[in-house]
Amino acid sequence: DAGVTQSPTHLIKTRGQQVTLRCSPKSGHDTVSWYQQALGQGPQFIFQYYEEEERQRGNFPDRFSGHQFPNYSSELNVNALLLGDSALYLCASSPGSQSPLHFGNGTRLTVT
């Protein structure tokens, strides 16, 4: 039983570019959340998707957007990349909103 899978594992982009990160939730999970983990920090909540809609959002600008597909997989899009967007981006899934999160191994984004 595959857990949460994320792709790619590493990514290097230039300032101003756009990036798309992908996540497949654990089998049986329908809720996906995204977190940003800067170096030396704890993860910060970006947003949550359920039934293909954004249900909650953290304190992140509109440059961060997402999508959830009918098969529950999800994408995180970041536009107009800044150097400060360099971080580990973690996807987490759960069976509904009242269960603890299962995390993927993350995508390491470097913006130069």
Add this chain to the structure above:
Amino acid sequence: AQSVTQLGSHVSVSEGALVLLRCNYSSSVPPYLFWYVQYPNQGLQLLLKYTSAATLVKGINGFEAEFKKSETSFHLTKPSAHMSDAAEYFCAVINSGGYQKVTFGTGTKLQVIP
């Protein structure tokens, strides 16, 4: 909003010694609290959770944590450290809105010395 504070960004213990990682929470209502572990180049794995049932919570890998309301603490302990316990540990709390919007502490990196 609820938050957690982890005391000590780095903790070193000898193999076989007691592990104690400290976490204090700020909450005006009984919180749901968690400890997660992150191994190098991996995501986070849930160690244990407190959801207002028993105050002493047992988790995986021999870890446990005790909820102390009088001290607003939720410290993580393990009687005997193993080399495989070397990792970063995060205390976390749920804000309103379910299990999805988790607020994490800044983490404590545990080093185990042979």
